[in-house]
Amino acid sequence: MDKIQNKARPVFPFTAIVGQEEMKLALVLNVIDPKIGGVMIMGDRGTGKSTTIRAIADLLPQIEVVSDDMFNSHSSDYDLMSDFTKQKLDNGSQVITTFIKVPMIDLPLGATEDRLCGTIDIEKALNEGIKSFEPGLLAKANRGILYVDEVNLLDDHLVDILLDSAASGWNTVEREGISIRHPARFVLVGSGNPEEGELRPQLLDRFGMHAEIRTVRDPSLRVKIVEQRTKFDQDPYSCLAEFKHEQNQLKNNIILAQKKLSTIVIDYDLKVKISQICGILNVDGLRGDIVTNRAAKAFAAYQNKEEVDISDVKMVIKLCLRHRLRKDPLDVIDSGAKIDQIVGEVLS
Incomplete structure (x- = not known):
């Protein structure tokens, strides 16, 4: 029984998602080249935005990260490496690596700036002379996907921080003259419903792509979507097995495209x-x-x-x-x- 409880909850397979080709293509292209600048997905409620974004993250191949590093640092690419790992390498120390799933981080609407960027323990810095940093969501999202649902309802200054980090690939936290900078390379995915308000044009412009999705009107296609979802909810593992070949094929196509x-x-x-x-x-x-x-x-x-x-x-x-x-x-x-x-x- 314990074994079943400890098992990660299965994610709906990306290749099983019916329709919404525009959104799927935008996500795949951003995964192939994160420098495209993320994607804004605008559409009706209940059109599978969150399901699709979680599905693409689950599909991606594992990444190699430095084991004792809190920023998912790369072991050889300086642009994806924290100062902590750079110092280790400069000192000739050996770096131990491990493989992890691509991080998929959700940014809750009520998040504070500290929760997003991380905080510096000023007391520890002043008393003990140690730069103690509590990483935020930007650190956890490095080399992964950062997903903001209802981005049009998010506080404007948080959206500014997000977009600045996504564009520069770095996050800097400064307090009382103490500064910490770390890599924050992630695919920024925002979603929202146009009925709840538009994003400011200057913020919208910073997203690389913009996918519009509509509720499927074709009755037979709607039935297919409902059946697919019901089948997955009843027995997720047989549904995953059914789409295993397509999932592996898409994963290989993405890896080949990244190399090419x-x-x-x-x-x-x-x-x-x-x-x-x-x-x-x-x-x-x-x-x-x-x-x-x-x-x-x-x-x-x-x-x-x-x-x-x-x-x-x-x-x-x-x-x-x-x-x-x-x-x-x-x-x-x-x-x-x-x-x-x-x-x-x-x-x-």
Whole structure:
């Protein structure tokens, strides 16, 4: 009986999720290249946002981390290593590593800044001269996924901190002249319901991608989703066994794409066309151009290609630009359709 209680609760398999292809693609591409900058998932309640995000984290291969390090430090990549591990290596000390599941950290809505960033024990620092740091959620999420449900209800200054850390890959905590800095490289995934309020445009712009999901209307597809979920709830292990082959195949495709990513090339003329589309759509700044280039490369790697072609750009560009268009209350055409129209003209 104890053995059963200690077993981790199974996670719904990613490949068993029916529909919501836009959200699934955005998550897979961010996992292949975390520098895309995360994804904002906006959609109706009960459309499987949380289920899908937990499922992608569970699917990912284990990562190697330094055993006695609280930041999931990498043993050889300096960008993913804390000062504690760097000092050890500089001193010639041996670093012991272990394999862990990719961290999947939930940020609760009521979280404080200390809970998010971590805290420094000032008393200990002053009395004993020791920098004692209590890590926060950003430290735990390093090299993993940080998920914020109802991100549009989160305190604005916490959203600022999150986005700054996600963009720079570092978190700095300063109190009374004492400063601690640690790596915070994570895929930031936010979800929300548009009915509960929009995110500020400048915050929305900082998310690499924006997926819109709608409730499935097709009755036969709805029945399939309900049956799939019921089957999993009744016997999760047989459901996991049923999708084991697809899960392993997707996991291998992601690993291969991650390895291949650095060799993917994108033709100069295609880069010009991407920037031309961003210009016609009046996209502010250059984030849209950069993210579209990155996402197209990640998608090409995922398709096992050597070079980005027009079909790759068409597949990802709406996800990368939809949330960057200026909102015009008099517009009769929605942002997605507007992008499709311009992409059709430029990439014909």
